[in-house]
Amino acid sequence: MPDQGQTIVHDVPLNVAQQPDPYPLFERIREHGAVQRVRLNPALEVWMVTGYDEAVSALTDPRLSSSPVRVNGLAEEMARQERTNVLMASMLVADGADHTRLRNLVSKAFTARRVEELAPRVREHTDAFLDAIAPKGSADLVAEFALPLPMAVLSELIGIPAEGQPEFARLAVGLIMPPNTPERLAKGARARAELTAFFEPLIAARKAEPRDDLLSALCAAQAEERISDRELTAMAILLTLAGHETTASLIANGVHALLRHPDQFAALRDDPSLLPGAIEELLRYEGPVSRGVARFTVEDFEIAGVTVPAGEMIIIGLAAANRDPARYDRPDILDIARREMPQQLAFGHGVHFCLGAPLARAEARIAIGSLLRRFPDLRLAAPDEVLTRREGILRGMATLPVTFAPQG
Template sequence: MTAETPHKEFDLPRDFAQWLDPYSLLAEMRAESPVHRVRMRGKVDAWAITGYDEALAALNDARFSADLEAAPRITAGLPPERRRNVLMESLLASDPPDHSRMRGIVAKAFTARRVAELAPRVQETVDDLLDAFAADGRGDLVEGLALPLPIAVICELLGVPFARERFRNWSVGLAMPPADGATLERADAARAEMSEFFLEQIALKRAAPGGDLLSALVTAHANEDVSDDELVGLTIMLFLSGHETTLCFLANAVVALLTHPEQLAALRADPDLIPRAVDELLRYDGPVARGVARFTLEDVPIGGTVIPRGEMVIVAIGAANRDPARYPDPDVLDVFRENNPQLGFGHGIHHCLGAALARLEIVTALATLLRRFPDLALEVPVSDLPRRPGMLRGLKHVPVTFTPDRAH
């Protein structure tokens, strides 16, 4: 099959990631072909990769660029300020050698030793957050735990003051898909406010550096390894990737377990299974359901077709993670599943730098929840849970009930 051969086209609506079951459409797409055209927001303007092997290959192939400038057809109608902004200078939207240079600097903060050093603080934060509503017998696990936990941890890592509401508003503004003018304006405003905040923090670190990540980045900047725009872009990227994805994943994971009582019982019986279960929960219903965008630097043959140069490509992580060619019973949640190289943290040079930190947060939160609330249950049916707006798959609220813990 070549790029000229007609493909069945699929619509990927703006709210696709928030459907109760987006995986049925992804399965239909994957069954049709591992690579084909998709409509996004009403017109045919992208390609989708839905097979596991093809997704893995694309994430490892330098011909698939993370830089929007590689797709002039996509950028032609965008004003300059939307084609290049501080986020475009970050790891998420850059290729080697710039990507390699910046990643090498940031990777020093995500060593196994530094993540291990954060473990007591993560546990303390989880305990404090649960203490706040443990005596009530009910609570919202998004507002009470999933939202503030990763904000507190990333603020601790960066060495900046914790401001829950401010960071939440910025996160929502930047996570929305750019579907209309109002959404773009909100994203621009959030980006500008975050840039101003981090510029102020950068000035403070220059005057009095500490042992935090932002101080390390400021030192790299002083050595001319990082430009001003790159420095701000890196800090915003670290906040977004360290907060929004973990928030969505934790809420999804809790709901998945509460709706699969036999799996939940297995983890209660053997908490040592929780680290393995994190991979399965991420495979089963992770925050990056639609996928990540790439742009072809040349004509690329993949999955029986040829994607032309300069095209947008959606590597559909949610589809790849449920590919029956890779996973037996892919639509079944199985916390005992072995040989589970899920793609929820990405792969290749853009593999999530904070994966170990995210695992620490999720494992700590799940283990503490299961230990402290043995009869934890959803207060409403899953179909009634409101979903978060945006490109990531997540929940706005997760109301739960449990026996009150008066000791706290």
């Protein structure tokens, strides 16, 4: 049993999302208590929440802000970011009335009813991508399926033309890199500038000729002064980034996990009714957000017997909480037929709960269900130990080579 009076700072590397198995690290941290001091790099120490109940509490507590502007020692940098970083105008870092206003502008596009209406198009896109790989008998499921599928779906929903999708995907890479070096900070700044330039003509076109897409709806809101020009651009970038990379990672991670557990693969292949629960278990077991989400204390904040001073950063470890043994039986075991499973936290919790969760779930169900139905003999084409994960703050496969019996 650790000495509870001892102050320990645990190292959590910025590339934790790329590690083959980061979960033992989170468990070692949790053994010292649900809230611990961690070091993200030599110059940055923050607090990390690894317990499930504590994570839920933190995600719903109004004393924690999503905006980093009040963090100790960062006032000058945050002032610069607010001037130069368009995403500082997004609902990702908004609180209170501003967050509610921005979220309400787009929430109707992601309701259960709207997602149900989109499902036939998701199936059409899914079938098209699977038709393309079926005759070959092999594929990289990341490049040929998991990445292009959510981009195709989101592009229709938001209003990105097909010819612009590859360029957007290229620019998006610069915004999901952890900002731990001057070079990556500069790359992120260039990507934001280029993405702003990417959306400017699209926004102008929708203002001139509205269509039945989300970008046109946002332009109408801007005309009514419910959203500023900068907020509109930030919203367009955020929605496409969040809905593309996270869903792609969910699909690829899920398939990879099933292929590594042949009994679970076979169970799901033979009984598609398990799909809804399987998606929740895959989100819990290997969700796209590994390190966690950041919150900032606006006043002294006590959690799990620990007092975090005002002006501090707290990382709420979603992946760590999803494997908390106090909440889940055998948390390191993949079990797609879990019973009475508490709600997993891969999509967050509270007012910042992922807006696109219904669409992501639907895409994953359709994508993984169709894949197993079409290719029941699917198997990895490379040893698991040589597979790598995409660079960035999200946890997702870089490649996923597979083989199967050719069709057609």
